[in-house]
Amino acid sequence: MFGPMNTPVGSWKDKRIWLIGASSGIGAALAKQALAMGAKVALSARRLDALEEVAGEASNALIVPFDVLDHAAWRTRHAEICAAFGGVDLLLFCAADYRPERSWEVSDDVAEQTLKTNLVSVYSALSSVLPTMLAEGSGGIALVASVAGYMGLPNASVYGPGKAALINLAEILYSDLHAKGLSVYLINPGFVKTGLTAKNDFAMPGLQTPDAAAEKIWKGIAEGKFEIHFPYRFTRILKLIQMLPYRWRFALFQRFLHPT
Template sequence: MNDTSPSQTGRLAWITGASSGIGKAVAERLVREGWRVAVSARSAEKLQALAEQHAGRVFAFPLDITDRDAALATADAIRAAHGPIDLAIFSAGTYKRDSVRRFDARDLATTMNLNVVGTANTMEAVIPDMIARRQGEIAVIASVAGLVGLPGGGFYGASKAALNNLCQALYPELEREGVRLRIINPGFVDTPLTKKNDFPMPFLVSSDEAADAIVSGLKTSRYEIIFPWKMAVGIKFLAALPKNLLFRFTRRMLRKPG
């Protein structure tokens, strides 16, 4: 996406996870920059309120991304009503802190099904059309948690690591087909999901600040959009450490068993 200026009034974006948090903030930012935006999430009521707030610019398409058939049908419905999808931003996801004393593989399955398989469902819904047109852009929102394993975030981090790996694998193929792919790795963002945390979150940014970073990043040629920079530096440093040194740091993150 080389230009998100108001002159791009004819372009259409599709954003999942758009009823709150990062997805909603990005949708509102794109509207201010002249985009038409189709928004999806499970909460039809919240989507409709957003669409009414931006009448004629935002269009509500409720969706549970874990339903593959529904994801494919939703993308078809968006294209039929509003034309080709130029930019897809896949933001829907879930988070639950984990612990070895409460280790439950069902929680991992739920997280992976929504964060990874659900995202893949929506990717499948746009990739064939973008390849056929040899144009389009996909941005997948993962997390810095996917770059290094951190205590208490094993399930969530595993899902975001999977998205990072998946996008790295798909990037050369999609590039050859004329489709641009990005990975977005935010640090802590003040959203309904992070409000569950009962521990200090360093370098916390607001949803609006995250949206600014994402939309600004999409105007560049970068594959990875990672922010805030202090968190990015810290995580990249940890990920580059030999494992014995990494574990010296992560042991300090351990909380009392409970």
């Protein structure tokens, strides 16, 4: 009851990782650190040039660019990675789209695109990698959600619901897959300094660098944690706010939006 919820990772050397969203931000930092730890890393995103820059001269990097919205490409790329690496030990899904917007600013076509990128494409990933992992009785799925999925936060009218769904999905996956020998990791970062958060025009408490975020993620996975959330001081406050009655929670949000 008190041990790790997933199998701890003693060494990353020669672990076969497929990292989705590896061209920038947290994904790029995760890729560089995994390569430095000796893992075999397949780097995926749309921009080939950015992936090449992240991979550098690393001989343990495999560049497999594609669009996560291309369902057929998932199976093709998975087959290429399995041919090169012999399989995938960990799929880490870090691709995301984001724009700060209040509910009256939402465009239906942009919302659809965001949800397809942040949520629907995860199902393409699962349908590609799970059959092999289940057949082998080993492997791991890591989903990068967000503390924006904890509750209905202002300015996250599309991003927040998509991340809330990822949190729910990770919980379902753990219930389904743990007994079959697979590990599932739910990653809920707070604010991280990336091109996405650069769009925000409000104060971001506990803002961290991508490198610091990546270190916490790899440490959490190595320790076999299910939920990896950070920075702790900020995320713990949000978890406490989750427990408040709605009346009090909404009053706090209004004070945040309209400080006196």
